[in-house]
Amino acid sequence: MPTIPTIFDTSKPGRLAGGQTPKEGDLTGLPDELLRESNPVLPEVSELQAVRHFTNLSQQNFSIDGNFYPLGSCTMKYNPRGAHRAASQPGFLNRHPLTPAFASQGLLSCFWDLQETLKTVTGMEAVSLVPMAGAQGELAGGLMIRAYHEDCGDFERDEILVPTAAHGTNPATATMCGYKTREIGVAADGDVDIEDLKRVVGPKTAGIMLTNPSTCAVFERRILEIADIVHDAGGLLYYDGANLNAILGKVCPGDMGFDVLHLNLHKTFATPHGGGGPGAGPVAVNSLLQPYLPIPMVGKLDDQYIWLDESYFPLTIGKLAAFMGNAGILIRALAYALMLGREGMVRVAEYATLNANYLAAELSKAGFQLAYPTRRATHEFLITLNKEAKDLGVRALDFAKRLLDFDMHAPTTYFPLLVPECFLIEPTETETKTVLDEFVSAMCKIREEAQENADYVKQAPHNQVVRRLDEVRAARELDLSWSGTEG
Amino acid sequence: MSETPQELRYTDTHEWARVEPDGTVCVGISDFAQDALGDVVFIELPETGTEVAAGAEVAVIESVKAASDIYSPVSGEIVRVNDQLTDAPDLVNSEPYDGGWIFVVQPLSDDLSADLLTADQYQEFCETDSNAH
Amino acid sequence: MLQSIGVTNIDELFEEIPDHVPVANFRAIESSLTEMEMVFRLAERAKQDELGSCFLGAGSYDHHIPAAVWDLATRGEFLTAYTPYQAEASQGTLQLLYEFQTMMASLADLDVANASVYDGGSGLGEAILMAVRSNRSARNRKIAIGGAVNPFYVKTANTLVRNQGIELVQIPHENGVFDPNQCPIDDPNVVVVQQPNFFGLLENVDAISNWAAERNALLIAVVNPLTLAVLKPPGEWGGSGADICIGDGQPLGVPMASGGPSFGFLCSKMKHVRQMPGRIVGRTVDANGDVGYTLTLQAREQHIRRAKATSNICTNQGLLVTAATIYMSIMGVSGLRNTASRCHENTKYLVAQLEATGRAQRAFHSPYFHECVLRCAGDVGALTKSMIADHGILAGLPLGEIDESLDDCLLLCATEKRTHEEIDHFVELFNHILKEA
Ligand SMILES: Cc1ncc(COP(=O)(O)O)c(C=O)c1O
Secondary structure, three states, X not given: OOXXXXXXXXXXXXXXXXXXOOOOOOOOOOOHHHEOOOOOOOOOOOHHHHXXXXXXXXXXXXXXXXXXXXXXXXXXXXXXXXXXXXXXXXHHHOOOOOOXXXXXXXXXXXXXXXXXXXXXXXXXXXXXXXXXXXXXXXXXXXXXXXXXXXXXXXXXXXXXXXXXXXXXXXXXXXXXXXXXXXXXXXXXXXXEOHHHHHHHOOOOEEEEEEEOOOOOOOOOOXXXXXXXXXXXXXOEEEEEEOOHHHOOOOOOHHHHOOOEEEEOHHHHOXXXXXXXXXXOOOEEEOOOOHHHOOXXXXXXXXXXXXXXXOOOOOOOOOEOOOOOOOHHHHHHHHHHHHHHHHHHHHHHHHHHHHHHHHHHHHHHHOOOXXXXXXXXXXOOXXXXXXXXXXXXXXXXXXXXXXXXXXXXXOOEEOOOOOOOOEEEEOOOOOOOHHHHHHHHHHHHHHHHHHHHOHHHHHOOOOOOOOOOEOHHHXXXXXOOOOOOOOO | OOOOOOOOEEOOOOEEEEEOOOOOEEEEEOHHHHHHHOOEEEEEOXXXXXXXXXXXXXXXXXXXXXXEEEXXXXXXXXXXXXXXXXXXXXXXXHOOOOOOOOEEEEEOOOOOOOOOEOHHHHHHHHHHHHHOO | OHHHHOOOOHHHHHOOOOOOOOOOOHHHOOOOOOHHHHHHHHHHHHHHOOOOOEOOOOOOOOOOOOHHHHHHHOOHHHHOOOOOOOHHHEHHHHHHHHHHHHHHHHHHOOOEEOOOEOOHHHHHHHHHHHHHHHOOOOXXXXXXXXXXXXXXXXXXXXXXXXXXXXXXXXXXXXXXXXXXXXXXXXXXXXXXXXXXXXXXXXXXXXXXXXXXXXXXXXXXXXEOXXXXXXXXXXXXXXXXXXXXXXXXXXXXXXXXHHXXXXXXXXXXOHXXXXXXXXXXXXXXXXXXXXXXXXXXXHHHOHHHHHHHOOOOOOOOOHHHHHHHHHHHHHHXXXXXXXXXXXXXXXXXXXXXXXXXXXXXXXXXXXXXXXXXXXXXXOOHHHHHHHHHHHHOOEOOEEOOOOOHHHOOEEEEEOOOOOOHHHHHHXXXXXXHHHHHO
């Protein structure tokens, strides 16, 4: 397949999309020294050229609409178009963010409903919808934990505990909150190493961040014991809600002893990932942390919905966005929640878990090594290709690249780091058994290929628009913007 | 099997240290470490004149998929850094013990034997370290 | 499937959950709706919030968006793709991001742009953290913020940076603009200025840039990307240019949508690139030597550097960046220039007409771009309320809550979408309401 020239390569000075060019405005009177002298490097193309260029580019992408996408921890499930349509109505799209509440009752009622739904789903006391992704929810949570301790006159706590297998945003967030990260070990069965936890927890512990099911794809069985240990030491528990899909309607973080959490609406509530974003990462808290929630939230006063700002929440950690965060994503999530309803939510957890356990069982029967064979798979599971790497010289990376040639997106690779040569596989509840069976066949086929001709697999992909890319060159000889026709 | 020259001393964080005739200590990362990191794409060098304590982070070395801190094996002052690495970070891969040196410390004391590993000790350390994975 | 797993029912799959009790209150959640029912319910609510002409800006602007922009951006291949970690299966998104970086870096006249951060407000926080890391030789962690930098951005940035020992020092504005003489500290580590500023005024950016450089402070420029089509880009401010430029991409083809999703962009000089937050795409070659694109400099990011990452950001605002890239491509140089200059001319017309009523007067006298502060003869709170309630018009932002000395002032904006008829009608109502009051 040919690579597509950049839009700048197809550009001709003076060409334009006539229908999109308003009449020039008069700039006389603005001081010359504040004006631009040279033109920026922007495409000069017709509207059709632009449409064709981006259509062609889009066709070089894998997507949920086109491909099986079993990325562990990312929950790539079907994103219903109805939710997108509902959020794209003029009343929502054209609303200026500073429109007063009295003229925004429709939107505020949506936020209120979503807040209430998320409170129920998580078993928590209060919700703020502001954070714009999971990582920002984590930041909000960390800042609330900090504010709480400081309000208690406790300034000594400067450590956040995270399991070694934790997602990178957890330690990165701790730093942004002004905390140090202390790692705790993971036991051989994938659960947190309780003895290690007992060793490091103490008067310096501000809190612990846990994902449950964990990033090792198993349910943290001793969660109540962990909660007691951390609470007894004066620390708080943060729940990273990335894996909430697995337990929706089955058990809630509030019942597991957590004080604060975020949800990834772009995972559990199926808002589209958009090639990297946007998402939304609402935070939910128990009554201890409620005063510190990020503003604004939506409240109800005599049947009117109102914004709750500093005047209602004087102890708030503050604003996280110029306005209200990713409002449009929140509407999509509400739409999804409405369509699921309470019956559907339980089905999410059940079918996601069923699909993962089935796929795990089939891969295991086919001779692939589960990382935690004694454990039940949750909504996802880990396999290790360590044996294939040692015996055949074909690594997880090579399997991943070759899967692309079977029109399947690779699972998450090399995360968590703790498990060598791993695949974290999350089929989600929206895939059929046929697709899962095809994945197993593809994995077996690749292993066969590797036995016959390891190099062929190591050089994969073979049928994509490009072959394997030289990432070392990309990092050593930085080329981060187009500077002329020559490639 | 990676090379571990006998005349050098090592740390358990994979730096090597060589005492130069003028008493300064030249530091780089071991062959084992460069192999584990993969192709090095960037090295954040310390500034000369910086005072460092033994075990302090003084540089960062990046490959495409990893980044690791480089610690000073001895206390002292950074007196030279290998500017060549800015344009040719791959020297750390191709010549870890020669052109790939990273910085030179003027040590506070001239006895560095105490806490550093010999080549044999380091090799043994690497073997157990890699089996653990 | 159960048989293959070796269980008899689905409940057995949840056996590892201790004390497996059903979620309390779960029955409070409604029963499921069909798509038709859901859309019907949300359509009723959306309808409630529909309004007419918008004369409000303050960080979110009512611009025309070519129909093709969102038709293309919501193609399933863009809409439902994940982050392009598997480069070979994501060349479409990656090449698009590379083109985006080119356009943004060029608009700012800086070397490199990321793709992307959440919004302008959090972008300012990220830019400050980045600048503090980059200016390591600095003596303190004090940031001087120009008095007319968007107050919503400043509040947001403060949430993000204050726990890392960073102090934001606000410089009082003098007649609505940045006045270095008012700066309460001598040796800021970083200086932040906005162009056009929150009041719509143009700052003397060359002088401010030089003032910062003389103090060895890094300069962060907060900009509206659309205005860069006609205003001097941050890279050319003063002798050495701004170090970092941030802003909100909403004016580039993103609907106002209650403030989000939009996206934050961040550009900088090459020497700061390793301190940048967020994803960056690089051009490289594949095993055959053909051109291809991949995420690069990932060792800055949380998935590799963890506690020492330049930011915790992971999921960003990719789809909005996609829309903005398509928008800039369709609009091109002339489209962007003309849109920006038309906004300026329309706002000038609006201001002139309002001043002609004798009930409004410009509060500040520096040149303005496409927003302006008007001091009004009457209660601006009551005015804006009546405009919405009785006429469905958003009449601007009353500034009293932001600055007490401006409690009889409105911040107004007229984009390229406002026709002279709309403006005349608005001015007539304005005159009428204030006369009656
Ligand atoms: C376990 C876990 N935690 C946190 C995050 C961060 O969430 P986001 O990407 O929405 O910022 C992710 C997602 O990538 C995740 O998988």
